[in-house]
Amino acid sequence: EAQGSTSTKPTQHQHRSGGRLAHRSFNHEPLMVNSAHGLQIHLANGQTILDACGGAAVATIGHNNDEVKAAVQTQMQQVSYVHTQAFTTRSAEDLADLLLEGGPGGLEMALFVCSGSEAMEAALKLARQYHYERGETERVHLVARRQGYHGNTVAAMSVSSNVARKLPYQMEGGGGLVYPHVSHVSPAYAYRYQREGESEDEFTARLLREIDDEFQRVGPGRVMAFVAEPVVGATAGCVPPPKGYLAGVRALCDKYGILLILDEVMCGAGRCGSFFAFEQEEGVTPDILTMAKGLGGGYAAIAGVLMHARVVDALKKGTGSFVHGHTYQAHPVSCAAALAVQRIIRRDGLVERCAAMGEVLERLLREELRACRSVGDVRGRGLFWAVEFVRDKDTKETLDPGVGFGVKVQVAALERGVAVYPGSGTVDGVRGDHVLLAPPYTVTEEQLGVVCRVLREAIECQEAKYLG
Ligand code: PLP
Incomplete structure (x- = not known):
């Protein structure tokens, strides 16, 4: 009733939720x-x-923003929805072109979904399909870090380090609604993990040794991908890695044929002062990159999965497509909103x-x-x-x-x-x-x-x- 009210004078009810939305704590009273x-x-x-x-x-x-609102309205008037199975739209194509222009880090193709979790879920399945296409059926294991959040869907939650969030879904002996083939290494979190008297280079080297050891422990031929946020978001609070860390991780992944999945859902789309956060370190090229929040800037529920040419090639030579899909992928209105946001960001040097x-x-x-x-x-x-x-x-x-x-x-x-x-x-x-x-x-x-x-x-x- 509060939303239908035409009165401009705030009433007691207007800033109360009504209490039927289960989005947050049941005890929480959000502000209207x-x-x-x-x-x-x-x-x-x-x-x-x-x-x-x-x-x-x-x-x-x-x-x-008026320009984004106008772009959304135009898209709505032209075409509000088509399915990607048979159709595409200018907004989706242009958004992919804009993000992949110049092939950043060898990234070649994009997939648009609706949330960061969906993007991570797709990224993890994509990594598995990459190895499957190459006959590397043993590669089922994921290595992530004990400091990182990658989403709430099953695979994304499994690689996340939020133990409490997984508890209700775990079963004794492993499995349940949690992917079992996951292990975690130390976070690249200098404030709490760099030792007294240890230089930044030594800290980086120690973290990389631990990752190498973990790959050896699991068996390098069994590891599917290493997953990390270049700059960790909400779980530890904007933690950038020490110098040389991401490049070192890339080199280790290359050594063993392991894919590198970088989660830029929170830290990407310019947030860290470069369009992709990984660009701040020389020699880092993810095989799969996810982005979400800043992509649509809040104007649309949209996320992206960007794929390196080597992943695209494996799919092309194998099954011929990514065995994954959502009804609302590359939604035209979401893509139009994100495209308008990204054009403004580029035009205005944001x-x-x-x-x-x-x-x-x-x-x-x-x-x-x-x-x-x-x-x-x-x-x-x-x-x-x-x-x-x-x-x-x-x-x-x-x-x-x-x-x-x-x-x-x-x-x-x-x-x-x-x-x-x-x-x-x-x-x-x-x-x-x-x-x-x-x-x-x-x-x-x-x-x-x-x-x-x-x-x-x-x-x-x-x-x-x-x-x-
Ligand atoms: N990955 C990171 C780094 C995130 O910060 C988040 C959300 O906070 C996600 C994935 C999941 O995104 P979403 O909440 O859109 O599903």
């Missing part, structure tokens, strides 16, 4: 949004929120702007949060930054998980009119608490100033309560 423009989200209760996280690192060009504003954000964050007792680490790339909270900066001791410090900071920031994204992940028994900042690339220096000031206030307020 009436409209959003640029970086501003207008609530039914009259409050305006500055969107400093783009939802979950989704909004790249801000909300309510990836470059993201890199430049990222430097401003880093400076402001470090200045504002310097004196905060709970801020253990500030890290990120481009406009993808996280603040990790600890009880003790020297020992890096984590806060009591029962407190949910990151969520408390998020709520306090929201009350002060700024949206940040909370995160926590347990890696090797250590529960990290952090908040994530990922504003649209159109953010101004002034807005970043407000975000950092409000974040400091929200943190200080929680420190007073929980650190004494």
Whole structure:
């Protein structure tokens, strides 16, 4: 009834959900949004929120862009849906061309689905089919990292490190709704894993040795793919790898004929200050790359799977197609929305702007949060930054998980009119608490100033309560 109301005066009901949507915690009362423009989200209760996280690192060009709305409307008027079995559309073809122009890292073909999880599910099945086509039937094992989130569908969840999310689906002795042939190696997470006195090069070398050892343990001829986010998103909070890590992983995969799947669902599409996050390291060419959030910028539910020429060749020489499909793949309206978003990003130099504003954000964050007792680490790339909270900066001791410090900071920031994204992940028994900042690339220096000031206030307020 609230949505049907024509009154502009907020009522008690307008910012209540009605309670029939099962999207989040059953105890959670979400805020009702009436409209959003640029970086501003207008609530039914009259409050305006500055969107400093783009939802979950989704909004790249801000909300309510007229050009994207026009592109969607035009597409709707021309053709709202056809099935890819027999048809294609200009929007889908042009979107693939735009992303693959110049063959980044040897990537040659694209598949468009509706979510990051679907993209990861497709990527994992694609890796399996690649080996199948080559007669490598023994290659069934996946190696991922104990710090990484790849989605909620069965295979994507299986390679993720979120133990709690898998529990209800596991069966004794392995299997159940969890793919059993998966193992995890250490995260490339310098703040918690780089040893005292260890140089960055030594840290990288140690991580790579561990991956090599894991390939040897499983049997290199049994490994299908290595899966990683180039810059880890929500599970550990914007963690870039040490120098040389991704190139080293690529070299190891090449040595054993293992495919490299890079998950850029969160960190891709310009978010880290280069269009693909992997481009920031020389010599890294994924065999399969997934992207999602920033692809449609929030205007459409769309995700992409980009394939290297060698994967495409194997499929062409074998079965002749990827044995996988969804009714709504390459949906014309979603593709039109994503195409409009990506054209704006290119035309307006927004990836470059993201890199430049990222430097401003880093400076402001470090200045504002310097004196905060709970801020253990500030890290990120481009406009993808996280603040990790600890009880003790020297020992890096984590806060009591029962407190949910990151969520408390998020709520306090929201009350002060700024949206940040909370995160926590347990890696090797250590529960990290952090908040994530990922504003649209159109953010101004002034807005970043407000975000950092409000974040400091929200943190200080929680420190007073929980650190004494
Ligand atoms: N991969 C990464 C790195 C993600 O951050 C996410 C979502 O947060 C996913 C995959 C799953 O994407 P989706 O939520 O669109 O299914």
